[in-house]
Amino acid sequence: SYELTQPPSVSVSPGQTARITCSGDALPKKYAYWYQQKSGQAPVLVIYEDSKRPSGIPERFSGSSSGTMATLTISGAQVEDEADYYCYSTDSSGNHRVFGTGTKVTVL
């Protein structure tokens, strides 16, 4: 079955840039989406269609995709950005959705 691979953890100091990668064979042809999930809460969409930011999401969140890798960048990370982040996409058939393995972002 299709998999999206993320690093388990990323640590940054406040104000620094955090980059989270998501690797998947179908990403050259399928959009990547990014979710932020804080403890005990439902996921929140922070990036859709590779690089678009929903209203209400701070500008420090950006996304890009090249080849088989999508990247979520948090420029000037804040303490409140500490959370788990998941990429989300579709397999090559378009029939099955999949979440990435998840990345825990620590800002301290």
Next chain:
Amino acid sequence: EVQLVESGGGLVQPGGSLRLSCAASGFTFSSYWMHWVRQAPGKGLVWVSRINSDGSSTSYADSVKGRFTISRDNAKNTLYLQMNSLRAEDTAVYYCAIPAGLFDYWGQGTLVTVSS
């Protein structure tokens, strides 16, 4: 205001069955594909199933195919997940969701615990 409210979770023995419901309001339910996503305690998000807007097409994760059935009643604005032959590894919070894109909404989740 868009709302997705799951119900039907609880404790069930291995091999048992459970039906989850998701009551939708605040939008035209019959226009949207709907999904179920689950999250085991302390683990990551896992996509479970989706159904198209009129219920004519469904898709399942390999881990639940043949055991779970997704359905919807557009007249009642309700999404369902019938779960049969439950296993310990099905223990999770189950979210009803419209994931990805400008119209992205999630419920608060309902906990399913499979244990003897």
